[in-house]
Amino acid sequence: MFEQIKHSMETIAGVAMYPITSMLIFFSFFLGLAVWVYSYKKEKIDELSQIPLND
Amino acid sequence: MEVQQFYYDNKIVKKFIYATILFGVVAMLVGRLEAFFYLFPNLTDGISWLSYGRLRPLHTNAAIFAFVGNAMFAGVYYSMQRLLKARMFSDFLSNVNFWGWQLIIVAAAITLPLGITTSKEYAELEWPIDIAIALIWVVFGINMIGTLIKRRERHLYVAIWFYIATFVTVAVLHIFNSLELPVSLTKSYSVYAGVQDALVQWWYGHNAVAFFLTTPYLGLMYYFVPKAANRPVYSYRLSIVHFWSLIFIYIWAGPHHLLYSALPNWAQNLGVVFSIMLIAPSWGGMINGLLTLRGVWDKVRVDPILKFFVVAITGYGMATFEGPMLSLKNVNAIAHFTDWIVAHVHVGALAWNGFMAYGMIYWLIPRMTKGTLYSTKLANFHFWIGTLGIILYALPMYVAGFVQASMWKQFNPDGSLTYGNFLETVKEIMPMYAMRATGGTLYLIGMLVLVYNIIRTIKANANIEDELAEAPALEKISAGRVKGEKFHPWLERKPIQLTILATVAILIGGIVQIVPTIMVKSNIPTITSVKPYTPLELEGRDLYIREGCVGCHSQQVRPFRSEVERYGPQSKAGEFVYDHPFLWGSKRTGPDLLRCGGKYNDNWHFNHFWNPQSISAGSIMPSYKWLFDNEPMDISLIEKKMKAMRELGVPYTDYEIANAQKLIHLQSSQIEKNLHSDPDFVKSYEESKKKAAANGEKFVPMADREIVAMIAYIQRLGTDIKVKDKSKQ
Numbered sequence: 138m139f140e141q142i143k144h145s146m147e148t149i150a151g152v153a154m155y156p157i158t159s160m161l162i163f164f165s166f167f168l169g170l171a172v173w174v175y176s177y178k179k180e181k182i183d184e185l186s187q188i189p190l191n192d
Numbered sequence: 193m194e195v196q197q198f199y200y201d202n203k204i205v206k207k208f209i210y211a212t213i214l215f216g217v218v219a220m221l222v223g224r225l226e227a228f229f230y231l232f233p234n235l236t237d238g239i240s241w242l243s244y245g246r247l248r249p250l251h252t253n254a255a256i257f258a259f260v261g262n263a264m265f266a267g268v269y270y271s272m273q274r275l276l277k278a279r280m281f282s283d284f285l286s287n288v289n290f291w292g293w294q295l296i297i298v299a300a301a302i303t304l305p306l307g308i309t310t311s312k313e314y315a316e317l318e319w320p321i322d323i324a325i326a327l328i329w330v331v332f333g334i335n336m337i338g339t340l341i342k343r344r345e346r347h348l349y350v351a352i353w354f355y356i357a358t359f360v361t362v363a364v365l366h367i368f369n370s371l372e373l374p375v376s377l378t379k380s381y382s383v384y385a386g387v388q389d390a391l392v393q394w395w396y397g398h399n400a401v402a403f404f405l406t407t408p409y410l411g412l413m414y415y416f417v418p419k420a421a422n423r424p425v426y427s428y429r430l431s432i433v434h435f436w437s438l439i440f441i442y443i444w445a446g447p448h449h450l451l452y453s454a455l456p457n458w459a460q461n462l463g464v465v466f467s468i469m470l471i472a473p474s475w476g477g478m479i480n481g482l483l484t485l486r487g488v489w490d491k492v493r494v495d496p497i498l499k500f501f502v503v504a505i506t507g508y509g510m511a512t513f514e515g516p517m518l519s520l521k522n523v524n525a526i527a528h529f530t531d532w533i534v535a536h537v538h539v540g541a542l543a544w545n546g547f548m549a550y551g552m553i554y555w556l557i558p559r560m561t562k563g564t565l566y567s568t569k570l571a572n573f574h575f576w577i578g579t580l581g582i583i584l585y586a587l588p589m590y591v592a593g594f595v596q597a598s599m600w601k602q603f604n605p606d607g608s609l610t611y612g613n614f615l616e617t618v619k620e621i622m623p624m625y626a627m628r629a630t631g632g633t634l635y636l637i638g639m640l641v642l643v644y645n646i647i648r649t650i651k652a653n654a655n656i657e658d659e660l661a662e663a664p665a666l667e668k669i670s671a672g673r674v675k676g677e678k679f680h681p682w683l684e685r686k687p688i689q690l691t692i693l694a695t696v697a698i699l700i701g702g703i704v705q706i707v708p709t710i711m712v713k714s715n716i717p718t719i720t721s722v723k724p725y726t727p728l729e730l731e732g733r734d735l736y737i738r739e740g741c742v743g744c745h746s747q748q749v750r751p752f753r754s755e756v757e758r759y760g761p762q763s764k765a766g767e768f769v770y771d772h773p774f775l776w777g778s779k780r781t782g783p784d785l786l787r788c789g790g791k792y793n794d795n796w797h798f799n800h801f802w803n804p805q806s807i808s809a810g811s812i813m814p815s816y817k818w819l820f821d822n823e824p825m826d827i828s829l830i831e832k833k834m835k836a837m838r839e840l841g842v843p844y845t846d847y848e849i850a851n852a853q854k855l856i857h858l859q860s861s862q863i864e865k866n867l868h869s870d871p872d873f874v875k876s877y878e879e880s881k882k883k884a885a886a887n888g889e890k891f892v893p894m895a896d897r898e899i900v901a902m903i904a905y906i907q908r909l910g911t912d913i914k915v916k917d918k919s920k921q
Contacts (some may be wrong), residue, residue, distance in 0.1 A: 145563050155704075161699065170436050173679065174429045185684075186424035188349040192274035192661070
């Protein structure tokens, strides 16, 4: 099966870009997400989560 | 700071709730009828527009777009106004959204039973309705973004993000999957063929589940569960992670619907990997929803609304665990094409969407009518009978799926199939079909109890009026980031930027998967012996599409010994290059038809379509008597159809197009001649000729009737490959 995948992958021009780009996209995406979330102050989070209860 | 007074538009919410209830009953009634067809296949014998194949898409479309869709709009319109402290941007647009959506539903309810369908699952509606859907969806989007702009709450609560992602993604999916070339007002061909059509369709199909049935309902969960429990969501941080990772990963998972098909392997594997990854955000969301109830579990004991929410979220958890498991190739090999999938989708639809909607309705109606629910007891009864209904629906279907798949794959010691006759595997699961019909009926009874309870509540309480609210206007602050402001807080107050980022997140997956399959030719090796359909076969194929045959019959032989033994050589991507649209199917209530051509003679098919049970005792296929009607088949569009196909890359010559009608007659006369080899046919044919003469009716020769085109198509299926094998010998 792997041979088959390799074969169809090899026929795409510049395929080496794919895994590298994917890796970079994913790594930075989730790293960025983690940084966002943990950079919040506790009070801000509390304030945000109260929004639906304040109408 | 100036405090502004304004009114929340409750009337639009009311309208959407009423539509939800009405179409919920309709969708479930049609579902009941469908379930009973399994037990009594000829329940509506001879009535084309009440046949199983044509009603199945009506059931799924009504459940998804009419019932779940209207409930979604009701919830979004209610919660968005309050979360943003603003009335909807435009009452006019709200009403266009409402009435436009209902018109689309009515159009679907008329066209689908008439057999006007593209046959692509959950995208069956023909092109004029597709355009209407796109327009109404844009109206919804403008109304939403307009409200975001005139809001009085600085921060966009997480529910709003889910609504934004829903709007953006459904728009992208709908447009790309509905690209079709019209032939007439009621007929079009998908611009994609075969493997590519399959990939785009399941990229759409899977993400319709993701972004129509899941993300908006998660938004509703993040609003209504805290409201009903009167406490904030368990972890707001988790909800941020939930949102971004869910929309980022979901979009990639579509190809898990095409495992072991002729789709290139790399795309299949990509689908599997992302499906497994989806467990994380899905369960993060489920846990976040359930833990919101921490400390109020005592209330769950008495409050039917919370009960509905708990089972809904649990159903979400079950379905989103099961989904990734079903995406594993070894599990998929068993489950795909069986009733297991039917169980899976109904856990999602009945528990997650249905119970979320019920909880919301029971919460909203008393609030908007400024009173209490007519009967909490009845709501509790609804909860229990609904839950029982789900269990009684899903469990037998799981058993049926396992039993049938095991029987399909069972071999004798001598290497032959133990259950070589497909029908044996159907007869075995009939009791399960009966139980399923019972489970569905219980669920419908619950729905009717809701109808009664809500009508009594509305009658007893005040009329639903717009609700006065006040909030300070938003102060203008800099468009850029304020000093010390982090990126995400900034993003949260910038709806446009948030929308763009969400769009980027969903487009990445789509582009990586779809573009190579469409652009890279070598992904679909050509097979020289594969030729376009003859004009008669093309007409037959359109009849196959009209009658919804694809709902029960796949055209996709997977590379398993059991399937190759039963159906013939496995599917190859190159076989489908002229299939606009693809007809691989997703369920085998009957056997696969990919290699059906030449397996039986024309008379077999003729008799089988007239009365399946006369050929195969115990078959649950309905008869298709209207294909035999004494009326000439409509072939007036054939030249246009062939020209459209040519535009899409099917190599029909000028000669073939100019002589299409002649070619049809040549081929159909041959089939009629073949039919005459059966003395019974000759006898009844002469009788019907006499009968027509006696009644003074014009007699249409069999060659000109629809059934002959259908036979021509079925006899063609899979024969291109067989031709190749012969030439080798």
